[in-house]
Amino acid sequence: MRGARMVSALAMALFLEAILYSFSQGAEKPFYQGKTVTIFTTGSPGGGFDQYARLLAKHMPRYISGQPQIIVSPLGGSSAIIEGNLIQSAKPDGLTLLMMHNQLYLEQLKRTEGVRFDLSRLTWIGNAGTDSLGLVMRDPFETLEEVRRAKNPLNFGASVGGASYMLPALLKEALGLNFKIITGYSGGERRLALARGELDGIATSVGSAYRELRDELSTGRVQFVIQTGLPTKGGGHEPDPHISKVPLVRDMKMSPEAVALTELVLGAHLYTRPLVGPPGMPEDRTRILREAFMKALGDPNLLADAEKQRMNALPVDSATIQTFYQKLINQPPSVVKQIEKIFGPG
Amino acid sequence: MIEAMFSGLVQVFEWPTFGFMLMGIAIGYVVGLLPGLGGLPSLALMLPFTYTMEPIAAIALLLGAQAVFSTTGDVTSVLFGVPGEAASAAVILDGHAMAKKGEAGRALGAALFSSLVGAVFGALVLAASIPIVQPLVLSLGTPELFMLAVLGITFIASVSGRSVIKGIVMGGLGLLLSTVGMDPQQGVLRYTFGQPYLHSGLSLAVIAVGLFAIPELLELGVRRSSIAKPGFGKTSGALEGIKDTLRHWGLVLRCSAIGALIGILPGLGSGVGQWLAYGHAVQSSPNKERFGTGAVEGILGPGAANNSTTGGSLLLTISFGVPGGSHMALLLGAFLILGLVPGRDMLSTHLDLTFSMVWVIVIANIITVGLSLLFIDQLARITFVKSTLLIPFILLLIYLGGFATHNMIADLVAVVVFGILGTLMVWLDWPRPPLILGLVLGDLAERYFHICIARYGWTWLLRPGVIIIIILIIVALLYPLWHRRWGPAST
Known part of the structure; x- marks a missing residue:
């Protein structure tokens, strides 16, 4: 018994x-459990791309089953082309991502020496932020009309190939403004040169200007005269709320060629913080990352952190950003020639 | 102002601010010692922890670490010949040479105590310049900055060692290497040979590690003994190094002033300041041939300058929002997160906070140097450890130092290439410092010259500041000739 x-x-x-x-x-261990995801960032530690990547590294794991650790690895100001090549050839296991430079498409368009990446083949996760870019002028130029009427060339300081060069070069071409663009200035040097009167104007983002030219803006010694604006949900553009009365580049009267050029060049400045993975990432892992990305960017804790650092968080889903960049890199040869004329050959 | 100064001091000693400062010092200490960790990524890692802190506590944490990076970076330079931080490379020349002679303790004492003097000097400059910094910085245009870069290039003659001709050739090679990458005027790629790695130019940290550390390592391997060559007897103490600092107080203060001035000027930073200070130390010494073989003045100059730069560049950062280097760019980011906007407010409404930064730099360095002095002689004994035990460790430091720059394997290849070049230079007796000086000043001189011509034509040569610096350059070049011919020694 x-x-x-x-x-x-x-x-x-x-x-x-x-x-x-x-x-x-039946209940398999989630793929990301115990794993480490690395987000490489363009630019130096503490820069804009790095800031956004760290924000995502802090808040995204909560929305990924298995809660992986996400680490940020700045590539320390190396060439944007290296970063593009790096992500193109990375192992597509869903553990390596890149907070990509938003002007990388220009290098692909110009077929710059050393380019081995193809933006249309990358796995797009989404876009995390935006910023309006504008021209800041010194006294006595308070409006774009006054800038138009300038008899002598106005001195603009810029870094070659950067946004500081791109905007004045574009406006010089599209609006026929009398600008002399002096290259070789770094960001800090430009701002000091503007403050001491060596330069008449610079191109900078509204966010940076309110951080770094606050005294000058508050006393009226410098002012924005034109801006690229922020994207609206309907696909249009609106002025940055800090400078709501400053006109938008897209509202200017331009020839159809100039309009096409403006759309192409300023396009990537609407979506300034794209996150991408290597080509051929497994679908399930891509889906997990895309969902977590969008959920994290809607998280009030992330938005509070972004607010503290004066970052314009702007969640844009992978499909939208991928279509957008696809359009940017498919340009007729005539447009590519024009790009090379303004921004130099590759 | 006096009230703000005391308020700043009291705030630093309040709890938990003081605790955060100690934590920052501890992190800065370890990071400075190990080249692979690097100050910049460490500050970036610390940044998110400051989001929820009080401004003063966050400043104590970040600035506490920043203030001691180059102080302890000098320790690695002296002991192993590997630059602990890029700003500590110049200390290797005489610091490591002293370590090889069995004088590591004295070299460390001199490096640490001159660092303390430099840090305090830089902090005092920061405090004293608050009322005049804005007009001072705005009075210096690109033409003046260009002439200062040219003045720096003339220092190549001072750091050339026995043969000025060889020095000029190496300086020229440095200038040539500074042109690698995308040119800053037209965006044309120069000497990149189809390698994207070279698009952004050569990294100073990688070159310094390769050029200085690899030849030392090879020599150690060939000799198969310890770093300190046998027969040099007992390690001399740190106290001797402190006495050296006091004995050469004039040099230490002058080099601190060079560092602070370089810090205030945008674009230069401690990478340049340390070499100009080294050049000045050589220039002002009656026994120039001792340099490179273990002259203590060769440690005191750069040791003081690389620390006084912190005060100078912090001044530029808080008064204009223009970071005087990438470390300061991160600190600027932290200030903005904390709601501190650089500009007039930091020099008026938030003056107490600005003064608390001054105090953090001073106190952090006093604590660091005080602690280090307690066990410096024990640290110096590493130089008597057998090379077979040390080489793997130093090799690890070298590769960490190279890899941490961009997290790229290509950096390790560059370390090896410059290591081979450095070894050849040592064997054939070609000086290495002029190459570094040419490299760091070449980019600045090229950019500034282009801006001068594009903006002013040739009229920039008539600016009073430019004329004064031209006269200084002529005096600096002709004085040694005059001294040789008509000076006291010639009689």
Whole structure:
């Protein structure tokens, strides 16, 4: 009797064990559990791309099953082309991402030496932020009309190939403004040169200007005269709320060629913080990352952190951003020639 | 102003601010010692922790670390010949040479104590310049900055060692290497040979590690003994190094002033300041031939300058929002997160906070140097450890130092290439410092010259500031000739 009881207890235990085993087989361990995702960033540690990547690294894991660790690895101001090549050839296992430079498409368009990436093949996760770019002028230029009327060339300081060069070069071409663009200035040097009157104007983002030219803006020694604006949900553009009365570039009267050029060049400045992965990432992992990306960017804690750092968080889903960049890199040869004329050959 | 100064001091000693400062010092200490960790990524990692802190506590944490990076970076430079931080490379020349002679303790004492003097000097400059910094910085245009870069290039003659001709050739090579990458005027790629790695130019940190650390390592391997060559006897103590600092107080203060001035000027930074200070130390010494073989003045100059730069560049950062280097760019980011906007407010409404920064720099360095002096002689004994035990460790430091720059394997290749070049230079007796000086000043001189011509034509040569610096350059170049011919020694 006692032996029979023991046998039935043993059978019961085996049965339970079998059920538990089958459950454990059914509920697979999430892929990202115990894993580390690396987000490489363009620019230096502490720069804009790095800031956004760290924000995502802090808040995205909560929305990924298995809560992986996300680390940020700045590429320390190396060439944007290296970063593009790096992500193109990275292992597509869903563990390597890049907070990509938003002007990388220009290098692909111009077929710059060393380009081995193809933006249309990358796995797009989404876009995290935006910023309006504008021209800041010194006294006595308070409006774009006054800038138009300038008899002598106005000195603009810029870094070659950067946004500081791109906007005045574009406006010089599209609006026929009398600008002399002096290259070779770094960001800090430009702002000091503007403050001491060596330069008449610079191009900078509204966010940077309110951080770094606050005294000058508040006393009216410098002012914005034109801006690229922020994207609206309907696909249009609106002025940055800090400088709501400053006109938008797109509202200017331009020839159809100039309009096309403006759309192309300023396009990437609507979506300034794209996050991408290597080509051919597994679909399930891509889906997990895309969903977590959008959820994290809607998280009030992330938005509060962004607010503290004066960052314009702007969640844009992968489909929208991918279509957008696809359009940017498919340009007719005539447009590419024009790009090379203004921004130099590749 | 006096009230703000005391208020700043009291705030630093309040709890938990003081605790955060100690934490920052501890992090800065370790990071400075190990080249692979690097000050910049460490500050970036610390940044998110400051989001929820009080401004003063966050400043104590970040600035506490920043203030001691180059102080302890000098320790690695002296002991192993590997620059702990890029700003500590110049200390290797004489610091490591002293370590090889069995004088590591004295070299460390001199490096640490001159660093302390430099840091305090830089902090005092920061405090004293608050009322005049804005007009001072705005009075210096690109033409004046260009002439200062040219003045720096003339220092190549001072750091050339025995042969000025060889120095000029190496300086020229440095200038040539500074042109690698995308040119800053037209965006044309120069000497990149189809390699995207070279698009953004050569990294100073990588070159310094390769040029200085690899030859030392090879020499150690060939010699198969310890770093300190046998027969040099007992390690001399740190106290001797402190006495050296006091003995050469004039040099230490002058080099601190050079560092602080370089810090205030945008674009230069401690990478330049340390070499100009080294050049000045050589220039002002009656026994120039001792440099490179273990002259203590060769440690005191750069040791003081690389620390006084912090005060100078912080002044530029808080008064204009223009970071005087990438470390300051991160600190600027932190200030903005904390709601502190650089500009007049920092020099008026938030003056107490500005003064608390001054105090953090001073106190952090006093604590660091005080602690280090307690066990410096023990640290110096590493130079008597057998090379077979040390080489793997130093090799690790070298590769960490190279890899941490961009997190790229290509950096390790560059370390090896410059290591081979450095070894050849040592064997053939070609000086390495002029190459570094040419490299760091070449980019600045090229950019500024282009801006001068594009903006002013040739009229920039008539600016009073430019004329004064031209006269200084002529005096600096002709004085040694005059001294040789008509000076006291010639009679």
